[in-house]
Amino acid sequence: MHISEGVVSGPVMMAGAALAFAGTAVGLKKIDYERMVHVAILSSAFFVASLIHVNLGPSSVHLILNGIVGLLLGWAAFPAILTALLLQAILFQYGGITALGVNTVIMALPAVICYYLVGPLPGRGPRYTFVAAFLAGAGSVGLAALGLGSALYFTEKNFLEVSMLVMTANLPVMIIEGIVTGFCVTFLLKVYPEIFPRRGPEK
Amino acid sequence: MRKYLMTQKKGQKKDLLPGGTLLALILILLGSSPAWAHKVYVFAWVEKGTVYTESSFGDQPVHGGAIEVVDRDNQVVLQGKTDDRGKFNFPVPVAVNSDLLIKLDATMGHQARWTVTLSELMAEGDEARQQLDEAMTKKETLEAKPSMAAVATGIAVIFLICGLASLIHKKRKKHNG
Incomplete structure (x- = not known):
């Protein structure tokens, strides 16, 4: 899912960096500093998730875990994912420093969208929890694939083809991520419910 | 959700390691990983x-x-x-x-x-x-595959950044009264 160095055009790179900066700024403002350990745990989980990969066709896909990061962190997913991606680029040479902004938006924006769409559902009962977490896991990968297609469109100009390819390649990952997120969230709600964001009036 | 969480909290041990479950998951996933890859x-x-x-x-x-x-x-x-x-x-x-x-x-x-x-x-x-x-x-x-040292370094850096952010926030809060 990581866009490599030098793939996207200059304007897309700049737009990605600007959006990532804005998202990170909002995230830092909304972060609950009393619960920084949760941000660290989820950022670490995201950091190592991409090491688990599935080889498909000419390309390679891997676990992303942006759904669970979004569900549990909300806007704080932006700084958490940005940090993890930066370290992946430096330590594993995944993606690239110049594509960092675009990659952050591709993975963090779906996480925030899922937080708003299905975030309130976990906790309303076991069935709701699993379905909501599955949707967050699968949906955030689907949206990330769509974002990747859009970013590549401005470079390759064949949006439908690229998007279809990305979506098809990531379909198994969507299902796997949905199931992994479903089980993780259900389990976490039982053993460590404090990790869920405190919903209520915005600070 | 609050209500549900409260009922969940009852009867459970409070001393569970916060990161323990996720850490266990990470280790399981790493253990079952067929390969280390994604750079191109x-x-x-x-x-x-x-x-x-x-x-x-x-x-x-x-x-x-x-x-x-x-x-x-x-x-x-x-x-x-x-x-x-x-x-x-x-x-x-x-x-x-x-x-x-x-x-x-x-x-x-x-x-x-x-x-x-x-x-x-x-x-x-x-x-x-x-x-x-x-x-x-x-x-x-x-x-060369990503070494366990690189993985550990990454996780350590993430925790260090979060720790520092938390510390700065606490100092600011104290400073502002």
Whole structure:
């Protein structure tokens, strides 16, 4: 899912960096500093998730875990994912420093969208929890694939083809991520419910 | 949700490690991981008048990746596709007079490049052998898998950043009363 160095055009790179900066700024403002350990745990989980990969066709896909990061962190997913991606680029040479902004938006924006769409559902009962977490896991990968297609469109100009390819390649990952997120969230709600964001009036 | 969480909290031990469950999950996933991969690279070397290229996602070959070879003036010298083992070979072009840039497009934003220098293309005898040895050393570096040390460093850095952010926030809060 990581866009490599030098793939996207200059304007897309700049737009990605600007959006990532804005998202990170909002995230830092909304972060609950009393619960920084949760941000660290989820950022670490995201950091190592991409090491688990599935080889498909000419390309390679891997676990992303942006759904669970979004569900549990909300806007704080932006700084958490940005940090993890930066370290992946430096330590594993995944993606690239110049594509960092675009990659952050591709993975963090779906996480925030899922937080708003299905975030309130976990906790309303076991069935709701699993379905909501599955949707967050699968949906955030689907949206990330769509974002990747859009970013590549401005470079390759064949949006439908690229998007279809990305979506098809990531379909198994969507299902796997949905199931992994479903089980993780259900389990976490039982053993460590404090990790869920405190919903209520915005600070 | 609050209500549900409250009922969940009752009857459970409070001293559960916060990160324990996720850490366990990470370790399980890492343990079952079939491979360490996701960087994309193309590597090329010259041997007996042939340029050999190898494209990989770490330790998984790039199947059917598009290869484009261009010269110094960005003129396309030749194009091709990698085979099932991520390989694509071609004879050293007769009229070559510059370095050759080998571009790999493994689809979905995965791209990589490698430059074969003119001296590599033209080398003969002992010099060619030496160039080949150097190329193989570079190949080993490229193929190196992310070490556990790199993973541990990354996690440590994340926790350090979060710890510092938390500390700064606390100091600010104290300062502001």
